[in-house]
Amino acid sequence: VEGEEGEYSVRKEQLTRGTTWKSAASISPEEDRIAFAMGDANAMNIYTMAIGGERGEPEQITFFESFSDFPVWSPNGREIAFLSNQGGVFRVWRVGAKGGAPEPFEESSASLSGDDLAWAPGPNILYRSRSTELNNFMLLDPLSGSERPLLLDPQPGYVFEPVWAPDGKRIALFYNILEGNRQTMRAWVISLDDGSMSMLCDEVAYPISWSDDGRWIYIGKFDFGQSGKWATVFRVPSTGGDPEKYIQLPFDEGIDGGRITMTPDGRKLVYSKVETQTDIWIVEHFDPEVD
Numbered sequence: 001v002e003g004e005e006g007e008y009s010v011r012k013e014q015l016t017r018g019t020t021w022k023s024a025a026s027i028s029p030e031e032d033r034i035a036f037a038m039g040d041a042n043a044m045n046i047y048t049m050a051i052g053g054e055r056g057e058p059e060q061i062t063f064f065e066s067f068s069d070f071p072v073w074s075p076n077g078r079e080i081a082f083l084s085n086q087g088g089v090f091r092v093w094r095v096g097a098k099g100g101a102p103e104p105f106e107e108s109s110a111s112l113s114g115d116d117l118a119w120a121p122g123p124n125i126l127y128r129s130r131s132t133e134l135n136n137f138m139l140l141d142p143l144s145g146s147e148r149p150l151l152l153d154p155q156p157g158y159v160f161e162p163v164w165a166p167d168g169k170r171i172a173l174f175y176n177i178l179e180g181n182r183q184t185m186r187a188w189v190i191s192l193d194d195g196s197m198s199m200l201c202d203e204v205a206y207p208i209s210w211s212d213d214g215r216w217i218y219i220g221k222f223d224f225g226q227s228g229k230w231a232t233v234f235r236v237p238s239t240g241g242d243p244e245k246y247i248q249l250p251f252d253e254g255i256d257g258g259r260i261t262m263t264p265d266g267r268k269l270v271y272s273k274v275e276t277q278t279d280i281w282i283v284e285h286f287d288p289e290v291d
Contacts, residue, residue: 024070025270026261027051028077028097029120034261034270035071035080035097046071046082048097051268061099072119073097074142081125081142083110083117092117092127092140105145108138118171121264122164126150126171134158137173152195157183161206165238166214166264169193172200172207172238187219189238201236201243212264214238218246220260233262233269 025036034051037044038058044067047058061080062068068084081094090110095102111128116137118126125140132138135158137150150171151159157178162171169192177184187200187207200207205219216235221243234243246266260271
């Protein structure tokens, strides 16, 4: 994203290639690398890759024969947290950003909903525990391994897409509150000081990132008419208000929802876009009488 405020333009660049599945890219706090998962139906592992300049090839930093996904960076950029079912149960794990021996948070019991894993710039790892179903998150202290619920009085419904404010004291998230037959699907801001909630905007939208000064929250608006696809990033004052268009992404058909990572200055945005490739094969010289 380039240009002055109100006159932004977009330059897109493909970071990875190939036919293996890649998902859940996140940008490092230094904004010079991404972490993502790559693999197939048999195993997924965590990789990092430089962005900008001479990127080189992805560097594998976990080597499990299991399913690992949804990496997020620590605030100092030295560690990466992720979800893995290594050992048979999904837990939150962490590994050095340059590799090393991965370590599980033994007390964690994660639900496989990785778009709900968050860390930088907050002090704690946010994740969805199996014990909270869909209507809460756990705040996991990476130093002690202790955890506590985010919402002290969760309402019926479900919450998704948490993103930390730069001050580490607020969290924006999507909250679908159920009140009888009525659903209120909105983005909210949660204060960790007193647990209070304030509606961000009167739109069906989910947060992408906060601005570096904490004044704005970037959002994607859910378009039911396009099967959940969207191609416009908006921004809203973090104190609440009306969304204003920030940037149009260069995909006419839109992109699917899911994790989208944006740098606090609003200049870099990384996401996964699914592309389907098919091949045609011809089989010759076979005997139809042989099974």
